[in-house]
Amino acid sequence: MRPLVSCFRIAYDAFIAFIRDDGWAIASHIALTLLMSLFPFLIFVAALTGFLGAQNLSDQVALILLEAWPQAVSRPISSEIESVLTTAHSGLLTFGGALALYFSSSGIESLRIGLNRAYGVPEQRSWWLLRLESIAYILVAALALIALSFLIVLGPLILQSAKRHFPALSQFEVTLTFLRFGVATAVLVVALVLVHKWLPAGKRSLLDITPGIIVTLAMWLITGVLFGRYLAQFAGAYVTTYAGLASAMIALVFLYWTATIFIYGGELNAVIVNLRQQRKDEADAA
Numbered sequence: 001m002r003p004l005v006s007c008f009r010i011a012y013d014a015f016i017a018f019i020r021d022d023g024w025a026i027a028s029h030i031a032l033t034l035l036m037s038l039f040p041f042l043i044f045v046a047a048l049t050g051f052l053g054a055q056n057l058s059d060q061v062a063l064i065l066l067e068a069w070p071q072a073v074s075r076p077i078s079s080e081i082e083s084v085l086t087t088a089h090s091g092l093l094t095f096g097g098a099l100a101l102y103f104s105s106s107g108i109e110s111l112r113i114g115l116n117r118a119y120g121v122p123e124q125r126s127w128w129l130l131r132l133e134s135i136a137y138i139l140v141a142a143l144a145l146i147a148l149s150f151l152i153v154l155g156p157l158i159l160q161s162a163k164r165h166f167p168a169l170s171q172f173e174v175t176l177t178f179l180r181f182g183v184a185t186a187v188l189v190v191a192l193v194l195v196h197k198w199l200p201a202g203k204r205s206l207l208d209i210t211p212g213i214i215v216t217l218a219m220w221l222i223t224g225v226l227f228g229r230y231l232a233q234f235a236g237a238y239v240t241t242y243a244g245l246a247s248a249m250i251a252l253v254f255l256y257w258t259a260t261i262f263i264y265g266g267e268l269n270a271v272i273v274n275l276r277q278q279r280k281d282e283a284d285a286a
Contacts (some may be wrong), residue, residue, distance in 0.1 A: 010275065014268040021117045023263045024119035030110045030262070031255035035248070037107030042084050044100040045142050052146070060149035061142075064187060072235065073254045076247030101135055108134035108199070114259070115200035118266030123201045137199075141191075148187065192216060196266065208273050212265035219261045227254055 003128050009271040010070050045061050066074040112130065123130070196209040231238075231250065 002081050010271055011268070014264060014271045016120075017100075017267045017271060018264050021120075021263075021267065023118075023260065023267065024173055026114045027256055027259040028116060029265055030107075030114055030259035033110035034107045034255050034259070035252055037079075037104045039084055039144070040100040041104035041107070041138065042081060044097065044104055044138070046084065047097050047100070047147065048142055049146060061145045064145055064148060069254070070224045070231070072228045072231035073250055077251050080247070092178075101138060102131075105131065105134035105138050108137050111195055111262075112199050114240065114263045115196065115266045118263055119202060119204070119270045121200055121202040145187075189213070189217070196269065200266075204269070204273070209269050211272050212269035215268055216261055216265035219264075220258060223257050223261060227257065 042062065049061075062078075066078065066081070109130065112123075112134070192213045193206070193209065194214060197204055197206070235246075235250070238250055242249045
């Protein structure tokens with residue numbers, strides 16, 4: 001019973017810290033910035049795949065990005081994303097490509113601001129250095145997603161070729177399908193670890209950030225299911241209220257709750273780290 005009470009107390013303290021640090025306002029900033037950064041990022045990915053001679057992989061990148069979204073959220077904006085990706089974007093090294101890269105990095109900056117506030121650490125680094133770091137994150141993310149897309153496309157081809165020589169491999173087709181969905185989850189976990197550990201100022205161990213990441217993933221899963229069911233019942237209300245902007249507003253509301261949970265995960269980590277440090281200081285004093 002006592003561990004349960006302690007967990008509840010930690011969760012409550014994290015929520016109070018979330019409110020004290022203007023978590024609701026920061027979450028809205030992150031949601032809007034991520035939505036505005038999504039299409040510049042996709043434009044940059046499309047230009048990069050064209051530059052690498054792998055234009056067909058840009059569609060697969062979008063599928064990986066939207067795999068973790070509820071279908072009721074990703075479906076309305078999928079047509080806009082498809083339109084962006086099917087348009088020729090060959091000017092990676094042009095001014096437009098540089099602008100797409102710069103504006104897509106704004107999403108990373110919004111996450112940094114939120115985590116710095118959650119962990120209670122002041123930012124001492126120069127703004128231009130932080131922007132260059134965010135651009136580097138975008139470059140790495142784009143290349144990693146393209147590489148994953150290549151593996152996802154190549155996987156079924158390798159399996160089909162192997163089945164001709166080893167028919168018994170047919171039973172692993174279902175496993176391959178599950179692995180496809182597992183890729184999106186793995187990308188999400190790795191991204192959360194990298195973001196919590198290295199994006200904000202200061203240093204944190206893997207142990208320090210693990211509780212918040214686990215809670216974030218669990219709450220994202222629950223929120224995705226509940227939001228999908230909510231849209232199944234009330235999606236018409238968004239169309240009535242926002243007309244042609246309904247798909248954008250649905251995505252924005254979903255990103256808002258996603259960002260809220262993300263910030264809360266950082267606050268939870270900070271509370272646990274402070275509590276651990278407090279107990280250590282008390283033990284040293286004794």
